[in-house]
Amino acid sequence: MKRFDIQSGAVFGAKMYIGGRWTSGASNEVVEVENPANEQVIATTPLGTEEDAVHAVDAAKMAQIAWAKVPAVQRGRIVRKLGELIAERNEELARLITSEQGKPLDQARGEAGATAEFLFHAADNARRIEGDILVSDNPNEEIHIRRHPYGVVVGLTAWNYPAALATRKLGPALVAGNGFVLLAHEITPLSGLYIASLAEQVGLPAGLFNVITGRGPVVGQALVQHPDTAMITMTGSNRAGREIFKAGAEGMKVLRLELGGKAPFIVLEDANIDKAVEAAMVARYTNCGQICTCNERMYLHKDIADEFLEKFVAKSAALKIGDPMKGPDMGPKVSGPEVDKVASIVNAAIAEGAEVLLEGGPLNEGDYAKGHWIAPTVLEVKNNASVVVQNEVFGPVVPAIRVDDFDHALAMANDTRFGLSAYVFTENHRRIMQTPYALKFGEIYVNRANGEQVHAFHNGWAQSGLGGEDGQYGFDGYLRKQSLYLNWE
Incomplete structure (x- = not known):
């Protein structure tokens, strides 16, 4: 049986994607997904729990250890394959976006195209992970500024561009060597799950990319506060951003927040x-x-x-x-x-x-x-x-x-x-x-x-957020710096 039937109005049951497996999660409850043009229920998705969030982060942590050792150019090739597959399925993805989000089909085709382009540009950045060598004040010594992945990155996306916002974060996170957990918005979760179904086909290691469904106050909170979550990248409202900021404060999480504008x-x-x-x-x-x-x-x-x-x-x-x-x-x-x-x-x-x-x-x-x-x-x-x-x-x-x-x-x-x-x-x-x-x-x-x-930089000032996305500047944000004092005397 097909997991995804992209016929307008079709009803299907979708599952979460955790640790390389499709699962209904720890709860027997589901959330209905409706078509905003006619209010018909087009799918149900699991109502994720804190337990599911823990499993997703644990899976990403385990997979990331080996992924970080893969040469960046090879990571980029796999991410590019995912982009190519999404580009091939543009019409399917566009119809799914329109069905769950409501934007006109021509605009949804544009979003599906951007969903692939974000991955293509992220793949191009695989050869741009650069550091510096500085002159030391001490004899027989160099200072190396190196770049490393954070580990586990959690992505929280908004409902207005459910597919493009997912790969905007996923692509650079994976190419930089991180593991990734996506909380697909409860109103529009199907696009993220569809992307996961394609990711299965391109050779991403099991557990590296996880998609969980459910409500932000429960699942999102658990993902943010998990001790192994190193970084959170979120697109959403100012109110939600403040809640993420507070939730991540105790664990000193690295935050990238795009919080809307006026x-x-x-x-x-x-x-x-x-x-x-x-x-x-x-x-x-x-x-x-x-x-x-x-x-x-x-x-x-x-x-x-x-x-x-x-x-x-x-x-x-x-x-x-x-x-x-x-x-x-x-x-x-x-x-x-x-x-x-x-x-x-x-x-x-x-x-x-x-x-x-x-x-x-x-x-x-x-x-x-x-x-x-x-x-x-x-x-x-x-x-x-x-x-x-x-x-x-x-x-x-x-x-x-x-x-x-x-x-x-x-x-x-x-x-x-x-x-x-x-x-x-x-x-x-x-x-x-x-x-x-x-x-x-x-x-x-x-x-x-x-x-x-995709090659520029998208960022907000004041209460519109922290950090930014896209281009070389956005990609750099998915890497942390390390100073190595190399003395050979």
């Missing part, structure tokens, strides 16, 4: 308005606004605000919302509670005085009677302290604020506890060069929409 989208009076509008659409509505680098608040120069908003509102109102398998512009939100959260933020903003330029909100009639649907909402806000300006919405809602000039926009943009990403649209070279000095964000897009690249 990206300002600045459009100045000299910007190409049509280009800025198109970028604002992409940066707000892709994946139903469920991206940490999304356009979350727009600061529009007063001289162009009317023109920009007229075009942006018209395009937002024209978006096609529907079955993500049939090519809409926007699919459903991932869950009912997520729809409720977004609606509550909009209602609070309106109560504070926000003007509704486009009234969207939850959809629950006709074609939308089943599923978690929400239409775009555009607000004009005067107060930068508004709940919709200061809190991450993570949905198709965007507030707009008029600003007097560049300095005014910068001050408003920096007035946040987040620091992940930002956007600036201007044709003025002086302003472009000022931007990276003035904006307090780890990732800035100038005259373009969002979309980081």
Whole structure:
């Protein structure tokens, strides 16, 4: 019997992957996985326990000892094979992503492609594990700075990109010589399990890569606090990041946390308005606004605000919302509670005085009677302290604020506890060069929409996280340094 049947709407029982075996775990309980477009249960996964978490870390620890002795280039070849297999199965993985997460199929195909690309780039880094030799103050001595894997790395992923976020962490961790335990998010666990089913076929040693399912407060806590977990890499909410930070403090765990953002989208009076509008659409509505680098608040120069908003509102109102398998512009939100959260933020903003330029909100009639649907909402806000300006919405809602000039926009943009990403649209070279000095964000897009690249570096400042992912800088974070004082006198 096939473990994974990637037919839309098919129901199957999935198991966890621990120590090279598929297992139902220590509990007889399961978690239902639903299709957010129609609320049909498409799978059940085990409700993992603390005991399962211990088994997964123990398995990774045992496998990692031998894996670390394998030459890095050989580790990279195996990781590349996994990427190649994922690339071959792009359509299968994309349909699975859409079924459990809800993003339109064309966007899911893009995520499946990125899932493979993260592994390809990680494999390329196998020859880039470098150290240094320093001159010593002592005679007949050299100082060698060496790099070693941490041991066991735990990956905690979010539900918005369940496949790509998994390999974004898995690839560099394995190439660096670590063992890996993935806690697949309970809402979207199937993509991670599918990747594990492919990993079985490429020669990864049993126990090196483990996928556990269950709820973060139980399984995640146990994984983080396990004495043999050396490093935790997590993508999720600010709230969850703080909990991981506290849970890992006693054991002095190494943490890499990407905790969401509240990206300002600045459009100045000299910007190409049509280009800025198109970028604002992409940066707000892709994946139903469920991206940490999304356009979350727009600061529009007063001289162009009317023109920009007229075009942006018209395009937002024209978006096609529907079955993500049939090519809409926007699919459903991932869950009912997520729809409720977004609606509550909009209602609070309106109560504070926000003007509704486009009234969207939850959809629950006709074609939308089943599923978690929400239409775009555009607000004009005067107060930068508004709940919709200061809190991450993570949905198709965007507030707009008029600003007097560049300095005014910068001050408003920096007035946040987040620091992940930002956007600036201007044709003025002086302003472009000022931007990276003035904006307090780890990732800035100038005259373009969002979309980081695998060889760059993705990191947040302030309460958007610690550490970062991607590229050489991200890969280096999966290795720790050792100083060797080599004296031959």
